[in-house]
Amino acid sequence: LALEADLRRAIERDELLLHFQPKMSLINGDLVGAEALLRWQHPARGTVSPAEFIPLAEDTGLIQPLGEWVIEAVCRQLRAWLDAGLRPPTVAANLSARQFRVEHLVDQVAQALRANRLDPALLELEVTEGALMHDVEAAVATLHRLKSVGVKLALDDFGTGYSSLAYLKRLPIDRLKIDQSFVRDIASDPDDAAICVAVIGLAHNLKLAVTAEGVENDGQLGYLRRHRCDEMQGYHFSRPLPADDFAQLLRSGR
Ligand code: G
Ligand code: G
Ligand code: MN
Ligand code: NA
Helix, strand or coil: CHHHHHHHHHHCCCCEEEEEEEEEECCCCCEEEEEEEEEEECCEEEEECCCHHHHHHHHHHHHHHHHHHHHHHHHHHHHHHHHHCCCCEEEEEEEEEEEEEECCCCHHHHHHHHHCCCCCCHHEEEEEEHHHHHHHHHHHHHHHHHHHCCCCCEEEEEEECCCCHHHCCCCCEEEEEHHHHHHCCCCCHHHHHHHHHHHHHHHHHCCCCEEECCCHHHHHHHHHHHCCCCECCCCCCCCCEEHHHHCCCHCCCC
């Protein structure tokens, strides 16, 4: 497949880059974090969405070098911002299901943090329920090893997978991210609203922070704030930004 061969070379050719989507506190409006989102600037195809090439990378094993590149690139970027005198918030990287099961993932993460002399709490890793359900015992062990490195852990797309509440309490995670499919109609659909309120309550009872994804308007924002959601991410606050634009946001002291 042509795309697979291209993806193989994309890392060496420097065609990959990260965008950073700011996360906002619903308590005080502060910039409290960012999610790193992978972008592939293909010379002929233009921008290729990760929704297209992450599944391909998973099927071909390319997810291993690709995932390692993402972790290292996030750490290098954090170091660059610190060296520029900025105070970056915690930045989250997405881990694909297969990447999460890579043997030396924990060593990769620890090495990238060490090489860039970073406080591990500046890095957050987002995993989906699907990545954990494959082998719950192994997943819990890996999460504990990541936790002991000092990174933050988030459960992404929460509510769309099949996690049982019985094992949710065993996961050493810091945050639940409410999937954007529940947030979209929160102000008009009582079922979606009920699900969001329940997830916020669940998270808080388990002493977890909760972030709503895909917030696009004031109605959604107000509803989430009234129901004590901690943070939000979405176009209403900011789209994913190129690194320079994100640095500009940091400089502006938001
Ligand atoms: O930003 P965007 O809507 O294009 O992202 C599409 C999908 O790709 C999302 O599900 C997002 O989680 C995923 N994605 C973006 N960046 C990464 C990455 O670095 N690693 C993995 N595994 N998935 C990513
Ligand atoms: O799967 P994950 O939650 O990691 O992916 C987040 C995806 O959601 C990214 O592709 C990102 O570009 C996208 N996204 C971020 N904010 C919004 C938003 O407000 N609305 C929509 N529709 N998508 C968003
Ligand atoms: Mn995510
Ligand atoms: Na999501």
